[in-house]
Amino acid sequence: MSIENQLKIIKHVYSTVYHDEERCMQDATLLPINNAIVYPNNKILYKKSDNTIDFIDISRIDKSIFFDKGSNQDTVYDNVNQKYNLAKNKLNFNPDEYQLEMADSGDKFILNLIDDKLPTIIAISDIFPTYFDLGLCSKNSIPICLDYSRRTLDKLKHSGDITIASPMGNSLLHCISGKFNTGMKYVTIISGYTNTPLYRYIERRPIVTILDHEKKKIYVVSVPLDEFTIGQSTICLPVSITCLNDNGNQKLLIEIFSNTKSCDSYLPNLSQFAQNTITESINMISSDEPIEESINETKEI
Numbered sequence: 001m002s003i004e005n006q007l008k009i010i011k012h013v014y015s016t017v018y019h020d021e022e023r024c025m026q027d028a029t030l031l032p033i034n035n036a037i038v039y040p041n042n043k044i045l046y047k048k049s050d051n052t053i054d055f056i057d058i059s060r061i062d063k064s065i066f067f068d069k070g071s072n073q074d075t076v077y078d079n080v081n082q083k084y085n086l087a088k089n090k091l092n093f094n095p096d097e098y099q100l101e102m103a104d105s106g107d108k109f110i111l112n113l114i115d116d117k118l119p120t121i122i123a124i125s126d127i128f129p130t131y132f133d134l135g136l137c138s139k140n141s142i143p144i145c146l147d148y149s150r151r152t153l154d155k156l157k158h159s160g161d162i163t164i165a166s167p168m169g170n171s172l173l174h175c176i177s178g179k180f181n182t183g184m185k186y187v188t189i190i191s192g193y194t195n196t197p198l199y200r201y202i203e204r205r206p207i208v209t210i211l212d213h214e215k216k217k218i219y220v221v222s223v224p225l226d227e228f229t230i231g232q233s234t235i236c237l238p239v240s241i242t243c244l245n246d247n248g249n250q251k252l253l254i255e256i257f258s259n260t261k262s263c264d265s266y267l268p269n270l271s272q273f274a275q276n277t278i279t280e281s282i283n284m285i286s287s288d289e290p291i292e293e294s295i296n297e298t299k300e301i
Contacts, residue, residue, distance in 0.1 A: 003056060003057075003061075006047060006054065006056060007045075007056070007061075009034050010034055010035065010036050010047060011032070011034050011035055012032075012035045012036070013035075013036050013037075013038060013045070014031075014035070014036070014037045014038070014226055014229050024037055024046060025046065025053065028046040028047075028048060028053050029048070029053065031048040032048065033048055033049065033050060034047070034048065034049070035047075035048050036048065036056075037229075038058070043057065043058065043059040044056070044057060044058070044059075045057075045058050076102070076205075076220060077100055077220075079205045079207065080100055080207050080209070080218070080220055081100075083124040083171065083207055084124075084218070086164050086166050086171060087124060087162075087164050087171070087173050090162050090164060090173055091119075091175075092117065092118060092119075093118055093119075093211075093213065095218065097216055098211075098216045098217060098218045099216065099217050099218070100217075100218050100220055101217055101218070101219050101220065102219075102220050102222070103210065103219040103220060103221050103222070103254075103256045104222065104256065105222065105256050105257065105258040105260070106256060106257075106258035107255070107256045108253065108254065108255045108256075108286075109219070109253075109254050110244075110251060110252065110253055110254070111210070111212040111214065111215070111251075111252050111254060112212075112214045112249060112250065112251055112252075113179070113180070113249070113250030113251070113252060114213055114214045115213060116155070116177060116178050116179045116250070117177060118177060118211070118213045119159070119175035119176060119177045119211060120176055120177060120210065120211055120241075120252070121134065121136070121175070121176040121188060121208070121209070121210060121211070121239075122173065122174070122175050122176075122207075122208075122209045122211065123173075123174045123190070123206065123207065123208045123209075124164070124171055124172070124173050124174075124206065124207050125171060125172055125201065125204065125206030125207075126169060126170075126171050126172075126204040126206065127163075127169065127170045127171060127172055128169065128204050130192065130193040130194060130196045130200075131171075131172045131193050131201075131206070132172070132174070132190055132191070132192070132193070132201065132206045132208075133147060133148060133174070133189075133190070133191040133192070133193050133266070133267045134147070134148075134158075134174035134176065134188070134189070134190065134191075134208070135147035135158075135188070135189035135190075135191060135267045135268075136153070136156065136158075136176055136186055136187070136188055136189065136241075137186065137187055137189060137278050137282075138153070138154075138181070138184050138185065138186045138282075139184060139185050139186075139279075139282050140181075140184065141153055141154075142275050142278055142279060143270055143275045145189060145267060145268065145270065146158050146176065147189075147191075147267045147268050148160050148161055148174065148267070148268075149267070149268040150268060154178075154179075154180075154181055155178050155179040155180075155181075156176060156177070156178035156179070156180065157176070157177050157178045158174070158175070158176055159173070159174055159175040159176070159177075160174075161174070162174070162175070179250060180241065180243035180250060180252065181243055182243050182244075182245045183243065183244075183245065184242075184243050185240065185241070185242050185282050185285045186240065186241040186242070186243075186282075187237045187239070187240050187241075187278055187281045187282055187285075188208070188237065188238060188239040188240075188241070189235060189237060189267060189278070190208060190223055190235065190236050190237075190238060191234065191235045191265075191266045191267040192234045192235070192266060193266070194266065195234050195264075195265075195266045196234060196266075197227075197232045197233065197234055198223075198224075198225055198230055198233055198234060198235075198236060198262075199225055199226060199227035199230055199231075199232075201225055202225040202226055202227075206223075207220060208220075208221040208223050208238065208239070209221065210239065210254055219254070221238055221239055221256060222238075222256075223236060223238050223260075224236065224238075224260060224262075230262055231262075232264065233262035233263060233264060234263075234264050234265060234266055235262060235263050235264070235265050235266065235267075235274055235277075236260055236261070236262040237257065237260060237261050237262070237277070237278060237281045238256065238257055238260050239254065239255070239256055239257065240254070240255045240257065240281065240282070240284075240285040241253070241254055241255075242255075242285060255285060255286065257281065257284070259284070261277050261280060261281050262277075263277045
Protein backbone atom coordinates (compact mmCIF):
# COMPACT_ATOMS: atom_id res chain seq x y z
CA MET A 1 0.00 0.00 0.00
CA SER A 2 1.34 3.46 -0.89
CA ILE A 3 2.19 5.98 1.84
CA GLU A 4 -0.67 8.19 0.70
CA ASN A 5 -3.19 5.36 1.04
CA GLN A 6 -1.82 4.38 4.46
CA LEU A 7 -2.21 7.94 5.68
CA LYS A 8 -5.74 8.28 4.34
CA ILE A 9 -7.09 5.47 6.52
CA ILE A 10 -5.57 6.77 9.77
CA LYS A 11 -8.29 7.85 12.20
CA HIS A 12 -6.22 9.58 14.90
CA VAL A 13 -2.58 10.67 15.21
CA TYR A 14 -1.11 11.13 18.68
CA SER A 15 1.84 13.34 19.57
CA THR A 16 4.54 11.83 21.76
CA VAL A 17 6.32 12.54 25.03
CA TYR A 18 8.03 9.16 25.11
CA HIS A 19 11.64 8.87 26.20
CA ASP A 20 12.73 6.11 23.84
CA GLU A 21 11.65 4.07 20.84
CA GLU A 22 10.98 0.97 22.95
CA ARG A 23 8.33 2.79 25.02
CA CYS A 24 6.79 4.24 21.88
CA MET A 25 6.63 0.79 20.30
CA GLN A 26 5.03 -0.71 23.41
CA ASP A 27 2.28 1.89 23.50
CA ALA A 28 1.74 1.76 19.74
CA THR A 29 0.70 -1.89 20.15
CA LEU A 30 -2.08 -0.72 22.50
CA LEU A 31 -3.60 1.64 19.94
CA PRO A 32 -6.88 0.88 18.20
CA ILE A 33 -6.47 -0.29 14.61
CA ASN A 34 -5.71 2.52 12.12
CA ASN A 35 -4.44 4.87 14.82
CA ALA A 36 -0.85 6.09 14.99
CA ILE A 37 1.85 7.77 17.08
CA VAL A 38 4.42 10.26 15.76
CA TYR A 39 7.98 9.59 16.95
CA PRO A 40 10.71 10.83 17.11
CA ASN A 41 10.80 14.52 16.23
CA ASN A 42 7.76 14.06 13.98
CA LYS A 43 9.74 11.97 11.47
CA ILE A 44 8.46 8.42 11.95
CA LEU A 45 4.83 7.37 12.19
CA TYR A 46 4.04 4.20 14.16
CA LYS A 47 0.74 3.00 12.66
CA LYS A 48 -1.31 0.16 14.14
CA SER A 49 -2.55 -2.14 11.36
CA ASP A 50 -4.38 -5.27 12.46
CA ASN A 51 -1.91 -6.88 14.87
CA THR A 52 1.21 -5.29 13.40
CA ILE A 53 2.93 -1.90 13.55
CA ASP A 54 3.80 -0.13 10.29
CA PHE A 55 6.68 2.35 10.29
CA ILE A 56 6.08 5.26 7.90
CA ASP A 57 8.75 7.87 7.14
CA ILE A 58 6.94 11.23 7.23
CA SER A 59 10.02 13.48 7.41
CA ARG A 60 9.20 14.96 4.00
CA ILE A 61 5.43 15.08 4.42
CA ASP A 62 3.53 18.26 5.26
CA LYS A 63 2.45 17.84 8.90
CA SER A 64 -0.80 19.66 8.13
CA ILE A 65 -2.03 16.36 6.68
CA PHE A 66 -2.61 15.26 10.29
CA PHE A 67 -4.51 18.34 11.45
CA ASP A 68 -7.87 16.68 10.72
CA LYS A 69 -6.89 13.39 12.39
CA GLY A 70 -8.01 14.30 15.90
CA SER A 71 -4.82 16.11 16.86
CA ASN A 72 -5.05 19.19 19.06
CA GLN A 73 -3.11 20.96 16.28
CA ASP A 74 -5.97 20.91 13.78
CA THR A 75 -6.45 24.32 12.18
CA VAL A 76 -3.57 25.41 14.38
CA TYR A 77 -2.75 28.60 12.50
CA ASP A 78 -6.35 29.80 12.48
CA ASN A 79 -6.54 29.13 16.21
CA VAL A 80 -3.35 31.10 16.96
CA ASN A 81 -4.47 33.94 14.70
CA GLN A 82 -7.80 34.12 16.47
CA LYS A 83 -6.29 34.18 19.95
CA TYR A 84 -3.67 36.79 19.05
CA ASN A 85 -6.27 39.00 17.38
CA LEU A 86 -8.39 38.93 20.53
CA ALA A 87 -5.32 39.74 22.65
CA LYS A 88 -4.00 42.49 20.37
CA ASN A 89 -5.00 45.45 22.54
CA LYS A 90 -3.34 43.81 25.57
CA LEU A 91 0.07 43.46 23.88
CA ASN A 92 2.95 45.93 23.50
CA PHE A 93 3.72 44.78 19.94
CA ASN A 94 1.64 44.32 16.79
CA PRO A 95 1.18 40.59 16.00
CA ASP A 96 -0.04 41.51 12.49
CA GLU A 97 3.61 42.21 11.61
CA TYR A 98 4.71 38.68 12.57
CA GLN A 99 4.80 35.31 10.82
CA LEU A 100 3.75 32.05 12.44
CA GLU A 101 6.00 29.01 12.40
CA MET A 102 5.41 25.58 13.92
CA ALA A 103 8.13 24.45 16.32
CA ASP A 104 8.30 20.65 16.23
CA SER A 105 9.58 18.51 19.08
CA GLY A 106 13.37 18.32 18.92
CA ASP A 107 13.71 21.69 17.17
CA LYS A 108 16.43 24.11 18.26
CA PHE A 109 16.81 27.72 17.23
CA ILE A 110 18.54 30.92 18.30
CA LEU A 111 16.83 34.22 18.96
CA ASN A 112 18.36 37.54 19.94
CA LEU A 113 16.64 39.47 22.71
CA ILE A 114 16.46 42.96 21.23
CA ASP A 115 14.07 44.50 23.77
CA ASP A 116 13.59 43.05 27.25
CA LYS A 117 10.26 44.86 27.61
CA LEU A 118 8.75 42.68 24.87
CA PRO A 119 7.49 39.21 25.86
CA THR A 120 9.58 36.16 24.98
CA ILE A 121 6.95 33.57 25.98
CA ILE A 122 3.16 33.89 25.69
CA ALA A 123 0.44 31.41 26.64
CA ILE A 124 -3.24 32.02 25.86
CA SER A 125 -6.00 29.70 27.03
CA ASP A 126 -9.78 29.85 27.30
CA ILE A 127 -11.30 30.03 30.77
CA PHE A 128 -13.53 26.96 30.60
CA PRO A 129 -13.73 26.90 33.59
CA THR A 130 -10.00 26.60 34.36
CA TYR A 131 -7.01 27.49 32.20
CA PHE A 132 -3.30 27.04 31.53
CA ASP A 133 -0.83 28.57 33.94
CA LEU A 134 2.58 29.56 32.55
CA GLY A 135 5.72 29.41 34.64
CA LEU A 136 9.49 29.50 34.25
CA CYS A 137 12.09 27.89 36.46
CA SER A 138 15.89 28.13 36.33
CA LYS A 139 18.54 25.75 37.55
CA ASN A 140 19.24 28.04 40.50
CA SER A 141 15.67 29.02 41.38
CA ILE A 142 14.14 25.60 42.18
CA PRO A 143 11.75 25.28 44.03
CA ILE A 144 10.84 28.92 43.30
CA CYS A 145 9.31 29.61 39.88
CA LEU A 146 8.29 32.70 38.00
CA ASP A 147 4.49 32.51 37.78
CA TYR A 148 1.24 34.42 38.35
CA SER A 149 1.85 34.54 42.12
CA ARG A 150 5.56 35.42 41.98
CA ARG A 151 5.81 38.08 39.28
CA THR A 152 9.59 38.65 39.33
CA LEU A 153 12.57 36.31 39.28
CA ASP A 154 15.99 37.92 38.90
CA LYS A 155 15.36 40.34 35.97
CA LEU A 156 12.45 38.38 34.50
CA LYS A 157 8.81 39.41 34.82
CA HIS A 158 5.50 37.56 34.67
CA SER A 159 2.47 39.53 33.50
CA GLY A 160 0.07 37.83 35.89
CA ASP A 161 -3.47 37.06 34.74
CA ILE A 162 -4.57 39.27 31.83
CA THR A 163 -8.20 38.65 30.90
CA ILE A 164 -9.27 38.81 27.25
CA ALA A 165 -13.01 39.27 26.75
CA SER A 166 -14.81 38.05 23.64
CA PRO A 167 -18.38 37.10 22.63
CA MET A 168 -17.27 33.44 22.69
CA GLY A 169 -16.10 33.65 26.30
CA ASN A 170 -13.10 34.93 28.22
CA SER A 171 -9.49 33.86 27.71
CA LEU A 172 -6.42 34.35 29.85
CA LEU A 173 -3.10 35.75 28.63
CA HIS A 174 0.21 35.09 30.41
CA CYS A 175 3.45 36.74 29.24
CA ILE A 176 7.07 36.39 30.37
CA SER A 177 9.52 39.17 29.54
CA GLY A 178 12.78 40.62 30.83
CA LYS A 179 16.46 39.68 30.85
CA PHE A 180 17.81 36.18 31.36
CA ASN A 181 20.96 35.40 33.34
CA THR A 182 23.93 34.63 31.10
CA GLY A 183 24.86 30.95 31.16
CA MET A 184 21.65 30.01 32.96
CA LYS A 185 19.30 27.23 31.81
CA TYR A 186 15.53 27.52 32.18
CA VAL A 187 12.48 25.36 31.52
CA THR A 188 8.95 26.55 30.84
CA ILE A 189 6.17 25.07 32.94
CA ILE A 190 2.64 24.51 31.70
CA SER A 191 0.31 23.79 34.59
CA GLY A 192 -3.40 23.07 34.75
CA TYR A 193 -4.93 25.56 37.16
CA THR A 194 -5.86 24.01 40.53
CA ASN A 195 -4.41 20.65 39.51
CA THR A 196 -6.57 20.22 36.39
CA PRO A 197 -5.32 17.35 34.16
CA LEU A 198 -3.93 18.83 30.95
CA TYR A 199 -5.90 16.52 28.65
CA ARG A 200 -9.09 18.36 29.64
CA TYR A 201 -7.92 21.40 27.66
CA ILE A 202 -7.59 19.64 24.31
CA GLU A 203 -10.94 20.78 22.91
CA ARG A 204 -10.25 24.43 23.83
CA ARG A 205 -6.88 24.41 22.03
CA PRO A 206 -4.75 26.68 24.25
CA ILE A 207 -1.51 27.95 22.73
CA VAL A 208 2.08 28.34 23.90
CA THR A 209 4.35 30.53 21.77
CA ILE A 210 7.96 31.75 21.68
CA LEU A 211 8.52 35.18 20.14
CA ASP A 212 11.45 36.38 18.06
CA HIS A 213 10.99 40.13 17.80
CA GLU A 214 14.12 40.61 15.68
CA LYS A 215 12.91 38.29 12.90
CA LYS A 216 9.25 38.99 13.69
CA LYS A 217 8.33 35.35 14.14
CA ILE A 218 5.92 33.64 16.50
CA TYR A 219 6.94 30.03 17.09
CA VAL A 220 3.98 27.83 18.00
CA VAL A 221 4.97 25.11 20.47
CA SER A 222 3.15 21.80 20.32
CA VAL A 223 2.10 20.88 23.86
CA PRO A 224 0.88 17.25 24.12
CA LEU A 225 -2.66 17.27 25.48
CA ASP A 226 -4.35 14.01 24.48
CA GLU A 227 -4.96 11.61 27.35
CA PHE A 228 -3.31 8.67 25.60
CA THR A 229 -0.04 10.59 25.41
CA ILE A 230 0.03 12.55 28.65
CA GLY A 231 -2.27 10.53 30.88
CA GLN A 232 -3.54 12.36 33.97
CA SER A 233 -0.53 14.70 34.21
CA THR A 234 -1.24 18.23 35.39
CA ILE A 235 2.17 19.71 34.50
CA CYS A 236 4.43 19.42 31.47
CA LEU A 237 7.75 21.02 30.56
CA PRO A 238 7.84 21.52 26.77
CA VAL A 239 10.55 24.16 26.20
CA SER A 240 14.04 24.98 27.47
CA ILE A 241 15.85 28.30 27.21
CA THR A 242 19.61 28.72 27.60
CA CYS A 243 21.03 32.23 27.79
CA LEU A 244 24.30 32.28 25.84
CA ASN A 245 27.02 34.90 26.16
CA ASP A 246 27.30 36.95 22.98
CA ASN A 247 29.40 40.04 23.67
CA GLY A 248 26.94 41.40 26.17
CA ASN A 249 23.84 40.81 24.04
CA GLN A 250 21.07 38.46 25.14
CA LYS A 251 21.28 35.42 22.84
CA LEU A 252 18.81 32.66 23.66
CA LEU A 253 19.03 29.02 22.61
CA ILE A 254 15.50 27.61 22.45
CA GLU A 255 14.96 23.85 22.46
CA ILE A 256 11.60 22.11 22.08
CA PHE A 257 12.00 18.91 24.08
CA SER A 258 11.50 15.72 22.08
CA ASN A 259 10.95 13.83 25.34
CA THR A 260 8.78 16.28 27.22
CA LYS A 261 8.53 15.37 30.89
CA SER A 262 5.25 15.59 32.75
CA CYS A 263 4.01 14.94 36.27
CA ASP A 264 1.27 15.69 38.79
CA SER A 265 1.49 19.02 40.62
CA TYR A 266 0.52 22.63 39.97
CA LEU A 267 1.82 26.17 40.20
CA PRO A 268 2.79 27.78 42.48
CA ASN A 269 2.96 24.89 44.98
CA LEU A 270 5.27 22.41 43.30
CA SER A 271 5.58 19.01 44.93
CA GLN A 272 8.99 17.47 45.57
CA PHE A 273 8.35 15.09 42.68
CA ALA A 274 7.65 18.06 40.39
CA GLN A 275 10.85 19.76 41.55
CA ASN A 276 12.79 16.60 40.76
CA THR A 277 11.15 16.40 37.33
CA ILE A 278 12.12 20.01 36.59
CA THR A 279 15.71 19.26 37.64
CA GLU A 280 15.79 16.23 35.32
CA SER A 281 14.57 18.37 32.41
CA ILE A 282 17.16 21.06 33.08
CA ASN A 283 19.89 18.42 33.17
CA MET A 284 18.76 17.23 29.71
CA ILE A 285 19.30 20.65 28.12
CA SER A 286 22.08 20.80 25.56
CA SER A 287 24.13 23.96 25.02
CA ASP A 288 25.05 22.94 21.47
CA GLU A 289 23.90 25.56 19.03
CA PRO A 290 21.92 24.48 15.94
CA ILE A 291 23.94 24.32 12.74
CA GLU A 292 21.15 25.32 10.39
CA GLU A 293 18.33 27.82 10.56
CA SER A 294 14.83 26.41 10.95
CA ILE A 295 13.22 25.72 7.59
CA ASN A 296 9.66 25.03 8.74
CA GLU A 297 6.81 26.50 6.75
CA THR A 298 5.75 29.95 7.91
CA LYS A 299 2.36 31.62 7.75
CA GLU A 300 1.39 35.26 7.89
CA ILE A 301 -0.56 35.99 11.06
